[in-house]
Amino acid sequence: MTKSFRIALAGNPNTGKSTLFNLLTGLKQHTGNWAGKTVDLKAGTFTFKTNQYEMIDLPGTYSLFSNSKDEEIARDYIVFEKPDVTLVVLDATALERNMNLALQVMEITDRLIICINLIDEAEKMGIKINEKVLMKRLGVPVIKISARNKSGIPMLLDTIDRVVTGAIQCTPYQMTYDEETEKKIALLLPTVEKISGNKFPARWLSLRLLDGDTNLLQQIQQKITIMEG
Amino acid sequence: MGAQSAYKQNEVQELFYQAEQLSSSNVRDQIVEQLYKKSNELIKEGVSFTKTKHDQRTEKLDAIFTSPIWGFPIMLIMLGVIFYLTIAGANIPSSMLASFFGWIEGYLTLMFTTLHAPDWLHGVLVLGLYRGTSWVISVMLPPMAIFFPTFALLENYGYLPRVAFNMDRLFKTVGAHGKQSLTMAMGFGCNAAAVMSSRIIESPRERMLAILTNNFVPCNGRWGTLIVLASLFMAAGFTGGMKSLVTTSVIVGIVMFGIIITFLVSWVLSKTALKGVPTHYTLELPPYRKPKFVDTVIRSSLTKSLSVLKRAIKVAAPAGILTWVLANIQVGDTSILLHIVNFLDPLGQMIGLDGYILMAFLIGLPANEIVLPILLMGYLSTGALIDVEGIEDLKQIFLNNGWTWLTALNMMLFSLLHYPCGTTLVNIYKETKSIKWTFWSFMIPTGIAFLVTFLITQIVRFMGWV
Numbered sequence: 275m276t277k278s279f280r281i282a283l284a285g286n287p288n289t290g291k292s293t294l295f296n297l298l299t300g301l302k303q304h305t306g307n308w309a310g311k312t313v314d315l316k317a318g319t320f321t322f323k324t325n326q327y328e329m330i331d332l333p334g335t336y337s338l339f340s341n342s343k344d345e346e347i348a349r350d351y352i353v354f355e356k357p358d359v360t361l362v363v364l365d366a367t368a369l370e371r372n373m374n375l376a377l378q379v380m381e382i383t384d385r386l387i388i389c390i391n392l393i394d395e396a397e398k399m400g401i402k403i404n405e406k407v408l409m410k411r412l413g414v415p416v417i418k419i420s421a422r423n424k425s426g427i428p429m430l431l432d433t434i435d436r437v438v439t440g441a442i443q444c445t446p447y448q449m450t451y452d453e454e455t456e457k458k459i460a461l462l463l464p465t466v467e468k469i470s471g472n473k474f475p476a477r478w479l480s481l482r483l484l485d486g487d488t489n490l491l492q493q494i495q496q497k498i499t500i501m502e503g
Numbered sequence: 504m505g506a507q508s509a510y511k512q513n514e515v516q517e518l519f520y521q522a523e524q525l526s527s528s529n530v531r532d533q534i535v536e537q538l539y540k541k542s543n544e545l546i547k548e549g550v551s552f553t554k555t556k557h558d559q560r561t562e563k564l565d566a567i568f569t570s571p572i573w574g575f576p577i578m579l580i581m582l583g584v585i586f587y588l589t590i591a592g593a594n595i596p597s598s599m600l601a602s603f604f605g606w607i608e609g610y611l612t613l614m615f616t617t618l619h620a621p622d623w624l625h626g627v628l629v630l631g632l633y634r635g636t637s638w639v640i641s642v643m644l645p646p647m648a649i650f651f652p653t654f655a656l657l658e659n660y661g662y663l664p665r666v667a668f669n670m671d672r673l674f675k676t677v678g679a680h681g682k683q684s685l686t687m688a689m690g691f692g693c694n695a696a697a698v699m700s701s702r703i704i705e706s707p708r709e710r711m712l713a714i715l716t717n718n719f720v721p722c723n724g725r726w727g728t729l730i731v732l733a734s735l736f737m738a739a740g741f742t743g744g745m746k747s748l749v750t751t752s753v754i755v756g757i758v759m760f761g762i763i764i765t766f767l768v769s770w771v772l773s774k775t776a777l778k779g780v781p782t783h784y785t786l787e788l789p790p791y792r793k794p795k796f797v798d799t800v801i802r803s804s805l806t807k808s809l810s811v812l813k814r815a816i817k818v819a820a821p822a823g824i825l826t827w828v829l830a831n832i833q834v835g836d837t838s839i840l841l842h843i844v845n846f847l848d849p850l851g852q853m854i855g856l857d858g859y860i861l862m863a864f865l866i867g868l869p870a871n872e873i874v875l876p877i878l879l880m881g882y883l884s885t886g887a888l889i890d891v892e893g894i895e896d897l898k899q900i901f902l903n904n905g906w907t908w909l910t911a912l913n914m915m916l917f918s919l920l921h922y923p924c925g926t927t928l929v930n931i932y933k934e935t936k937s938i939k940w941t942f943w944s945f946m947i948p949t950g951i952a953f954l955v956t957f958l959i960t961q962i963v964r965f966m967g968w969v
Contacts, residue, residue: 336784341782370542370546373541377542401552402553407549408548408549412545449537449541452537455537458530461525462521465518469515484526484530491518492515
């Protein structure tokens with residue numbers, strides 16, 4: 275039986291996200307529609323084993339703070355469209371700078387795979403990445419690939435398969451912040467949980483509220499009202 | 504169901520209120536700091552680096568260029584060196600060009616006499632339009648041909664992103680975006696292009712700040728004016744290398760003043776009309792690279808200098824003709840030009856300038872390059888024709904029209920601070936799609952220009968320094 279799953283592709287600009295997207299989806303690309311939003315996202319399909327996958331290429335962003343329209347789009351897609359798995363593509367040559375995006379995505383969803391791209395270039399520059407350590411610390415699969423050289427792709431596909439079928443359970447590392455921020459989160463959390471239910475990441479929503487982003491919770495409230503009504 | 508929603512609505516409002524109370528402007532800073540701390544920790548555990556020589560060099564250089572102690576002095580010195588090279592290096596080619604144009608002028612005059620053209624026509628067309636434009640070319644072309652390539656070399660070497668890095672904290676303090684320093688750097692070339700380059704700033708608020716203040720960086724159209732006036736009046740008592748040095752210091756001072764005004768205006772705006780906190784952004788510091796020397800020099804001097812020059816000449820001709828028409832159509836017993844000049848004169852005197860200078864700035868709205876030639880045409884059209892042989896004689900024309908060092912200083916400041924040129928205004932409208940903000944981008948600089956020159960004039964006159 276064929277099942278279909280949705281994969282969101284997130285990452286900083288210039289990390290070879292599009293190369294990976296093109297490699298996996300080939301010519302089967304179309305403009306993905308997203309109900310109620312006036313943005314066009316590139317989407318493509320591919321099959322692996324018996325499953326059908328739709329891959330959505332989110333805009334390249336450095337963070338998910340809704341500094342810009344692109345960041346908002348990427349964030350909203352992961353929060354509201356709840357893809358079956360989110361691939362976070364990181365640049366192996368600038369892993370430290372890229373990592374904060376992965377940490378942010380991990381606050382939103384527990385179904386994600388970290389995909390370290392440009393590994394060939396990094397090795398040339400003398401950067402050695404121990405993905406097993408990262409995997410242990412982060413609690414999610416970490417796969418090294420080079421989309422340009424098509425290396426590491428079978429491993430990536432297999433991991434995607436095992437995450438969507440539930441063979442791998444991710445337990446993403448959750449950021450802890452400074453004491454003051456944590457105290458504030460704890461104050462907001464009970465009420466946020468009551469409103470968002472178990473469908474949305476309450477801790478992260480509380481953090482967004484502290485950062486002055488009330489728009490997000492309003493959207494969630496509307497969504498829930500619609501679902502209930 | 505309805506009742507439940509209403510209850511929930513209440514609760515949400517309360518939650519928002521609570522969140523607002525708890526929220527402070529440094530929450531984001533804390534979040535980002537923790538995220539990066541964690542990233543750093545992860546990398547330390549999971550990644551090992553065997554550094555290549557190249558990386559080590561970049562790191563060592565960054566430790567100097569972006570050092571909290573040396574960063575700013577180095578920036579200032581770099582700026583000074585660029586200006587000094589520009590001014591000192593431009594002297595000889597400038598005078599060569601000037602004598603070349605003077606040589607052509609001899610033939611033009613000869614042609615006019617053979618054709619029995621009236622004296623006034625010769626005066627306005629040759630002594631005004633031609634001489635004015637050729638002065639501007641001989642004064643502007645050599646500096647541009649030095650300034651642009653030098654700047655481009657620094658850019659390709661990777662130094663400019665470090666400038667942005669150094670400036671980031673200052674911009675953040677005044678509520679603006681660190682990338683504004685990049686759009687400012689662009690403004691040294693052309694404000695109109697810089698306004699477009701402000702697209703690199705994502706947040707609309709900070710982008711608006713960058714657009715509104717970009718004009719306070721003197722573009723190359725104003726370099727000519729600044730360099731000529733600085734060397735004629737500010738460095739009058741010096742000769743040779745010392746003269747270039749004094750001129751350079753004056754120009755650096757003027758640029759610094761513009762930067763201070765930029766910070767002041769950004770700060771005031773971000774506290775009033777454009778309230779908000781600066782956003783975080785990631786600035787990539789590329790490795791230092793040896794620039795392709797010949798490639799960079801040729802491309803930047805050809806494309807940039809020539810296109811700027813073409814624009815200057817294109818605008819100079821119509822503006823010259825307009826000035827000529829204004830100077831030669833009589834209404835009552837004087838020309839329209841004189842009517843305008845007389846009308847503007849009281850205002851001009853108040854800010855240490857005169858009616859001619861204000862008129863030149865008005866007609867020079869399409870392009871700052873032509874302000875000086877228009878001014879010369881204006882002075883010469885009144886019959887105060889004297890025989891000028893070179894750039895030094897330019898000073899005589901100004902002195903004959905009652906100039907002092909105060910006039911020169913005020914004209915430099917007015918040129919630095921006044922409204923953006925026509926092209927820039929059009930671009931501002933295109934980028935902001937707002938008549939209101941385009942209007943303010945005209946009014947804010949103009950207001951500051953009048954205020955600053957007025958204050959300086961009144962103080963200097965009160966103290967009796969002039």
